[in-house]
Amino acid sequence: NDGSVTASPEDAYDSEYLCPVSIDGQTLALDFDTGSADLWVFSTSLPSSEQKGHTLFDPSKSTNWKALSGYKWNITYGDGSGASGTVGTDVVTVGGTSVSGQAVEIATKVSSAFVSDTANDGLLGLAFSSINTVTPKAQHTFFDTAKSSLSSPVFTADLKHRQLPGTYDFGTIDSSKYTGTITYIDVDTANGFWEFTGSGYAVGSGSFVSSSIDAIADTGTTLIYVPDAVVTAYYKQVSGASYDSSQGGYTFPCSATLPNLTLGIGSYHAVVPGQYINYSPASGSKCFGGVQSDSGIGFSIYGDVFLKSQFVIFDGSSTPRLGFAAK
Numbered sequence: 001n002d003g004s005v006t007a008s009p010e011d012a013y014d015s016e017y018l019c020p021v022s023i024d025g026q027t028l029a030l031d032f033d034t035g036s037a038d039l040w041v042f043s044t045s046l047p048s049s050e051q052k053g054h055t056l057f058d059p060s061k062s063t064n065w066k067a068l069s070g071y072k073w074n075i076t077y078g079d080g081s082g083a084s085g086t087v088g089t090d091v092v093t094v095g096g097t098s099v100s101g102q103a104v105e106i107a108t109k110v111s112s113a114f115v116s117d118t119a120n121d122g123l124l125g126l127a128f129s130s131i132n133t134v135t136p137k138a139q140h141t142f143f144d145t146a147k148s149s150l151s152s153p154v155f156t157a158d159l160k161h162r163q164l165p166g167t168y169d170f171g172t173i174d175s176s177k178y179t180g181t182i183t184y185i186d187v188d189t190a191n192g193f194w195e196f197t198g199s200g201y202a203v204g205s206g207s208f209v210s211s212s213i214d215a216i217a218d219t220g221t222t223l224i225y226v227p228d229a230v231v232t233a234y235y236k237q238v239s240g241a242s243y244d245s246s247q248g249g250y251t252f253p254c255s256a257t258l259p260n261l262t263l264g265i266g267s268y269h270a271v272v273p274g275q276y277i278n279y280s281p282a283s284g285s286k287c288f289g290g291v292q293s294d295s296g297i298g299f300s301i302y303g304d305v306f307l308k309s310q311f312v313i314f315d316g317s318s319t320p321r322l323g324f325a326a327k
């Protein structure tokens with residue numbers, strides 16, 4: 001029951017990656033999110049003003065739909081966006097991986113950020129089921145539901161930079177997708193995230209700074225959010241860079257040459273190409289950085305700008321771990 005599904009960038013800046021998911025034959029484009037654990041979809045139960053532009057799941061058209069009476073969900077993400085609604089189970093298929101009895105959370109309310117993100121028909125959470133928001137009983141993620149039917153209890157992310165489709169694979173580690181060896185690091189599941197301790201950083205050709213960085217691998221977050229020491233050291237090497245409160249982060253002249261950012265994972269040095277860190281135009285001739293401060297979050301977030309530079313293994317075995325390799 002192993003599977004592979006394309007992950008297509010939603011826009012020119014890879015702000016998110018969308019994957020086709022079939023729910024009893026109804027195919028929606030979902031944002032696979034290793035930073036949350038709810039599978040929720042835009043639905044016919046939303047107010048019509050919130051439905052516009054999205055593909056909607058209609059449970060009344062599903063022969064395998066089973067409503068969970070009295071079950072509800074309500075989620076808020078790190079950027080303040082959120083959604084809520086009701087719950088049922090259905091057959092969910094991702095690439096070649098099909099599971100029955102999967103909890104599907106029907107949105108009856110979504111925040112404006114989701115309404116306006118018309119390419120996004122919902123999220124498929126891939127964090128640990130311990131942070132699923134369904135009450136009165138938390139539900140399993142798609143990966144947890146599928147795990148026992150996979151050749152190996154793993155999924156991998158091979159996200160690409162700019163305009164290229166990548167893939168999420170379930171059940172296998174495709175050795176044609178990476179070079180060199182895989183470095184594994186232990187995961188602390190206490191907060192429900194793929195959370196690990198990074199070993200430090202380097203900016204451009206500068207020397208590596210050993211420091212413990214508490215971070216999560218989050219495919220649902222676009223940028224890299226790291227401690228101020230890292231951010232300061234990075235933008236010190238970018239002429240014309242400065243913190244722009246009106247933009248809510250560091251910007252720099254779009255003509256600037258950006259240094260690579262190396263992030264340590266154990267003894268492995270993961271290199272994020274400088275070009276990936278010129279994230280998008282901000283205003284005028286200024287561009288917005290793909291590396292920003294994690295202050296106020298409580299941990300660092302290694303989001304898509306980092307993850308797309310690597311081949312990443314999410315190992316859901318009895319001792320969960322993360323694997324990283326160059327590609």
Ligand SMILES: CN(C)c1ccc(C(=O)NN)cc1
Nearest residue numbers: 033035077078081113220221
């Ligand atoms: C508004 N949208 C599409 C979001 C998608 C994902 C997230 C998130 O924090 N995932 N870990 C937030 C917002």
